[in-house]
Amino acid sequence: MKRMVLASLFAAFLIFADLPTRSPFPGQARVTLSIRDAHGNPTGLRLRVTNAAGEYFPPLGHLPVPDGARRSATDLILGDGGAAPLEVHALVYDGAQIDLPPGTYNFHARKGLEYEFVNQRVEIAKGGEQTVRLPLRKYADFEAKGWYPGDTHMHFPDLNGVRYQMECEGLRVCSLLLLKSGYPNGRPGDGHFQNVEHFTGKLAAVSDAKHFVKVGEEFRHGLLAHLIFQNLKSIVWPVSTGGLRENGARGFDWPLMLHACDDAHKQGALVTWAHWPYPSMEAPMDIALGRVDSLDILTTGNPFEHHPILTDIYKMQGPKAYSTAPIEMYYHYLNCGFRLAVSSGSDKMGLNPPMGSARTYVKTEGALGYDSWIEGIRKGRTFISTYPLLEFSVNGKEAGDTITLAPGKARLKVKAQARSLEAYEVLEILVNGKVVRTVKPAGAKFEASIEDVIEVDSGGWVAARAHGRKMLEYGATWWKMPVFAHTSPVYLDMKGRPAPAAESAALLLDQLEYLERWAESRANFPRPEDRTEALRYVAEAKAIYEKRARE
Secondary structure, rough: HHHHHHHHHHHHHHHHHOOHOOOOOOOEEEEEEEEEEOOOOEOOOOOOOEEEOOOOOOOOOOOOOOOOOOOOOOOEEEOOOOOOOEEEEEEEEEEEEEOOEEEEEEEEEEOOOOOOOOEEEEOOOOOEEEEEEEOOEEEEOOOOOEEEEEEEOOOOHHHHHHHHHHHOOOOOOEEEEEEEOOOOOOOOEEEEEEEEHHOOOEEOOOOOOOOOHHHHHHHHOOOOOOEEEEOOOOOOOEEEEOOOOOOOOOOOOOOOOOHHHHHHHHHOOOEEEEEOOOOOOOOHHHHOOOOEEEEEEOOOOOOOOOOOHHHHHHOOOOOHHHHHHHHHHHHHHHHHOEEEEEEEOOOEEOOOOOOOOOOEEEEOOOOOOHHHHHHHHHHOOOOEEEEOEEEEEEEOOOOOOOEEEEOOOOOEEEEEEEEEOOOOEEEEEEEEEEEEEOOEEEOOOOOOOOEEEEEEEOEEEEEEEEEEEEEEEEOOHHHHHHEEEEOOOOOEEOOOOOOOOOHHHHHHHHHHHHHHHHHHHHOOOOHHHHHHHHHHEEEEEEEEHHHHHHO
């Protein structure tokens, strides 16, 4: 009887295997991909398969052409459609299959920032089945040192798609954000929402022991700020304020972004300025009054220059701050004594850019979890990167730490190391926004290191950065990103001698007065007392900058 059952099962298998739906077209081979990580575990990656003529061949179930209108969580489009042609890349897991005519093919694969690129030339025979192994080898292992990569900002895909892409892009933590966009007609403030249905205030069910996903919020105003709230327990309403695009036409400029920060902080959430500094009219007030924990520096464009389209969208004309490079504005806030971590996210809304295109590496205390990762950002134990991997210390202290110095001149031992799969041009040490040490990288992994003693005569901050002119073609306009990395600061506390801040305080006072004029005459507040309250907060912030300018 047992033999008869086994024989029946075997016969059924043969019938199933012979079905035309289970075979490639005649003359083609069905290729199965074997994708294993450094420990031999099945995993995923980003893949592009082309023939000698450069023609793309998609794995089964993937887009054959760069169609940005599709909402596919398994595909990625790179290039700008101009100097860099649009290309489709497939996000695939171990066991994925692809049908190929006989010939020679190039398999190009990437996974995050720590795995070496895979560039493999493969001969495919006619017909039958074939396995292609794509070996993944780490050239750097930052997770072994307690540093974990994540993406603070995305709106697409859905939760299952986020978890799928995390595996392929080498990410451990992701925040999917809900948001609101306004209607041009209807009642004041009318709009539509995205991702509200996924919000629970809890870790998403797609999370596992190594990957953590939670839904947060992007609270938006078209002039004042876009803010990210991560680790919320409940939604901060009304999600958007002001007028179009973020809110409905004729919507109120109330509550202030400051009020939304207070709600988020009361819940224990992290407050991050999204795609710094677009927009940032309320920034000098909110940062001075302690409402902001980190700035997402790398999300849009080049941090060394303002993007003209974004400055136009967010009406960033007027104060000098709006023509000062985004990274320099960050330094001005640090010089005024405000402690702000660097963070970054992709702001992914479609098939470009890659998830984790700009990512935050966080050193956690204890085991990795969503909570420990968020608290690592709050404590400033971060660096951000589009490719370079940074290690940095001052007198043995790491990013987020404080070194207390006696008044007078002090000598500090600085160490910095960078390596990267993509080319950058310089590794630098900065003190209070000024470059004090520089070295150029060398070798196939663009390695650079600094180990030196620097002298300081005031408090302030020290950080490391690596950057170059090469732009990563993650899309058109502001989706192009430089090869860039930056640490959060190590802070220097010298009693009676803070960082020189007169220039920085004057710049931020000028921007704050621009906010003040807007609040006095142009803001659409529901009640007169709301205007009074807004101006009171402005006055509190002005007093702080005026004091900094005198120190």
